Amino acid sequence: SAVISQKPSRDICQRGTSLTIQCQVDSQVTMMFWYRQQPGQSLTLIATANQGSEATYESGFVIDKFPISRPNLTFSTLTVSNMSPEDSSIYLCSVAGGLAGLSSTDTQYFGPGTRLTVL
């Protein structure tokens, strides 16, 4: 299966600042998603990253707070803007479908996550 990496793996940030998280896949994939996992909680979908167009956000998440880019079929970024302590979470990207390594779009594979702490 494809190798999915995220940078940074963890970070500690000051409130009011922004952090951009990168997700890189070693093969082209059809779909990329971003999730948030708050401490001790399950995963919540933030948005679907669409290649070449604006991301599709879930209810409760807005572009101004979580801008997302997907310039090609192997890379996406999520920015957490104007951070507050409530943004302290693990942020995970996932991928599905592709030309190589991931045969179907019905299964998502996850990156290792970015652990964010906001002080």
Place this chain on the structure above:
Amino acid sequence: AQSVTQLGSHVSVSEGALVLLRCNYSSSVPPYLFWYVQYPNQGLQLLLKYTSAATLVKGINGFEAEFKKSETSFHLTKPSAHMSDAAEYFCAVSDGDDYKLSFGAGTTVTVRA
């Protein structure tokens, strides 16, 4: 819209004992069902999935799950627990149209020596 309920937020088992994690789903269409495992400080790893083929699905690390439509369940089992099975387990459902996953709250498994 689909949703998942995992019964039991914590499960403690003895090494060598049966592991049983319960998952019930609701979906207006035939679902795709998944179990993922998350080891401490790691991302999610796919254990197994059901996508309308065989109702008994075998996954990695000796885990298996049975899809029971009449009970809307997809419980995860492993006959003999190993210390390395200590982790958080998530059940997830997708309706297959947009491939968005809805996750259960998760079940933390601890294994006693």
